[in-house]
Amino acid sequence: MTVLKLLILGGSGEAAHLTRALAGDARFDVTLSLAGRTADPTLLPGTLRRGGFGGSEGLARTLTGESYDLVIDATHPFAVQMKANAVEAAGAADVPFLAIRRPEWMPCEGDHWIMVESLEGAASAIGDEPRRVFLTTGRMELAPFRQAPQHLYIVRSVEAPSPNELPPRVELITARGPFKLKDERALLQEHKVELLLTKNSGGTGAAAKLDAARALSLPVIMVERPVLPEAPFVETVAEALAWLERAHGSTSSA
Numbered sequence: 001m002t003v004l005k006l007l008i009l010g011g012s013g014e015a016a017h018l019t020r021a022l023a024g025d026a027r028f029d030v031t032l033s034l035a036g037r038t039a040d041p042t043l044l045p046g047t048l049r050r051g052g053f054g055g056s057e058g059l060a061r062t063l064t065g066e067s068y069d070l071v072i073d074a075t076h077p078f079a080v081q082m083k084a085n086a087v088e089a090a091g092a093a094d095v096p097f098l099a100i101r102r103p104e105w106m107p108c109e110g111d112h113w114i115m116v117e118s119l120e121g122a123a124s125a126i127g128d129e130p131r132r133v134f135l136t137t138g139r140m141e142l143a144p145f146r147q148a149p150q151h152l153y154i155v156r157s158v159e160a161p162s163p164n165e166l167p168p169r170v171e172l173i174t175a176r177g178p179f180k181l182k183d184e185r186a187l188l189q190e191h192k193v194e195l196l197l198t199k200n201s202g203g204t205g206a207a208a209k210l211d212a213a214r215a216l217s218l219p220v221i222m223v224e225r226p227v228l229p230e231a232p233f234v235e236t237v238a239e240a241l242a243w244l245e246r247a248h249g250s251t252s253s254a
């Protein structure tokens with residue numbers, strides 16, 4: 001039986017899901033790559049590597065040097081640099097490539113979304129009046145909110161942000177999704193949130209906060225998706241598994 005060496009670029013729910021789905025599948029020798037931002041990542045089966053590759057050239061060298069047969073980019077929708085590096089490196093190393101790009105969230109009836117292109121734009125869209133803002137953009141991206149110190153930020157992240165990166169007025173919540181509607185609603189009420197500020201990550205694990213904001217008629221400042229490089233992509237893990245199936249089938253019958 002042919003065994004294909006697969007590199008999954010991770011840091012998302014899809015990467016974890018795909019890694020679990022391939023556990024015990026002897027047709028694939030899977031390595032999951034994480035940037036190493038989270039000190040205590042969810043434990044997953046298979047080989048784990050952590051830390052950057054050294055740009056697209058470094059990744060291309062890894063793909064060639066370690067004889068990878070396939071690469072799947074399952075990084076978070078906002079990991080723009082890694083996504084660009086992955087497309088470029090797979091092309092340079094001539095390794096078949098697929099991206100998993102989950103659909104973005106779309107507003108529903110009853111939503112009041114203010115669309116912005118950047119976190120800086122999001123910080124100024126909160127306005128001059130002090131507000132209580134539920135901030136779920138991630139602990140690495142708090143700097144723009146230091147420029148709008150009049151607001152109180154309820155910051156939720158997987159790990160606590162470093163204190164010197166925080167805006168002056170914060171309430172910290174450390175938690176890992178997925179989150180449920182009733183809990184999100186309770187959180188918004190308990191913290192007297194007036195406005196939700198988030199990136200359009202898409203997916204189901206973090207969507208309940210949007211349902212809760214709609215239920216409580218709260219406005220949402222939504223950071224729009226970045227522009228991503230052109231590449232072959234699917235939207236779901238199931239489709240990625242079908243792609244792997246075909247890739248293995250074509251190698252075995254070659």
Ligand SMILES: NC(=O)c1ccc[n+]([C@@H]2O[C@H](COP(=O)([O-])OP(=O)(O)OC[C@H]3O[C@@H](n4cnc5c(N)ncnc54)[C@H](OP(=O)(O)O)[C@@H]3O)[C@@H](O)[C@H]2O)c1
Binds near residue numbers: 012075076081
């Ligand atoms: N951005 C978000 O909102 C967000 C949210 C949740 C999770 N994440 C996850 O957190 C990680 C970092 O996100 P980011 O936005 O800082 O990424 P980024 O800006 O696109 O990437 C910056 C650098 O981090 C390294 N890197 C990123 N993902 C990697 C991976 N899976 N394996 C090895 N190296 C990786 C690469 O370093 P080299 O150039 O040295 O290779 C890359 O050039 C990603 O894995 C992403 O999936 C991001």
